[in-house]
Amino acid sequence: MVTREFDDSITYRSHAEQPERRLIERPGGRPEERFETAERTREPYLASRELEDAVNIAIGLGRPLLVQGEPGSGKTRLAHAIAYAFGMPLEEAHVKSTSRGQDLLYTYDMMGRLNDARFENKKPADSYLSLGPLGTAIVRAEFGRRSVVLIDEIDKADLDYPNDLLRELDELTFSVPAELGGGTHSALDRPGLRPIVVITHNEEKALPDAFLRRCIYHYIAFPSPGQLAEILALHEVGTPEIQQAGIELVEDLRRRRLAKSPGVSELMDWVRYTEKRGLPPEPGALVVPHAGALVKLRPDQQRLERPRPAVPEPRGAAEGPVSP
Secondary structure, rough: OOOHHHHOOOOOOOOOOOEEEEEEEOOOOOOOOOOOOOEEEEOOOOOOHHHHHHHHHHHHHHOOOOEEOOOOOOHHHHHHHHHHHHOOEEEEEEEOOOOOOOHEEEEEHHHHHHHHHHHOOOOOHHHHHEEOOHHHHHHHHHOOOOEEEEEEEEHHOOHHHHHHHHHHHHOOOOOOOOOHHEEEOOOOOOOOOOOEEEEEOOEEEEEOHHHOOOOEEEEEOOOOOHHHHHHHHOOOOOOHHHHHHHHHHHHHHHHHOOOOOOOOOHHHHHHHHHHOOOOOOOOOOOOOOOOOOOOOOOOHHHHHHHHOOOOOOOOOOOOOOOOO
């Protein structure tokens, strides 16, 4: 494992006052000396002191932050909040089952190059090279600008995916073969410019020990009722009465130990809809009003269904089915 110079140039505080809008460099593309900016809206995010501490440890030591927690607990939005707080571009990698570790660094259009060679359309070898999210952030650091990198849901990929990233995440360095344009890029010796890497994990697959050793770890626990109230207020969702009703409803559902308990994102959806439409006068077959926003599995909905009252047969009716 590589020893890094400590970075104390910035400190993340989610409670710090931030402008509602700011100009931030556009992500993607070739991070050359000249770049474009775009206006972004503030990302409301309420992090615990423990989570803030984990972010700052990752920044200081130059290591990736591995974040676990229930779906909807705010793992992905954390990267957006960090990027906005520091005014940095966010390079995103949404991992799929077909993702490869190299894709984070660069991809090469070999078919395009072969077709151009066939028709004698000569271009420089590196014109077929496209940088991935982590590769972009490393090259951007060489031009004196810092990035946040999100590797989202790493457990969706093949088991070899984390192992393919061990060296690159450890050394923040990658090389392009000479036949593809060549060149070695590194951000390791630039502590104030090292990419801030956030990796989310849904615990669907175990991660290799060698990968875990290179990460700073934090588990985002489900918020308490008081924290839920703060989150809803921060996002300016719903009236206080509807917020409280939603919090009590979610707390009740979570106590019932459903197969899939509602999370923060489901609570916010429920509060938004209820604010616009109100509670139905007759919830119908389900105890939970607007249940589709909170309960996402049929077995869970069946557990919450009310038994329907028997319909009495008309007096004097003959045995057998009653004609409509």
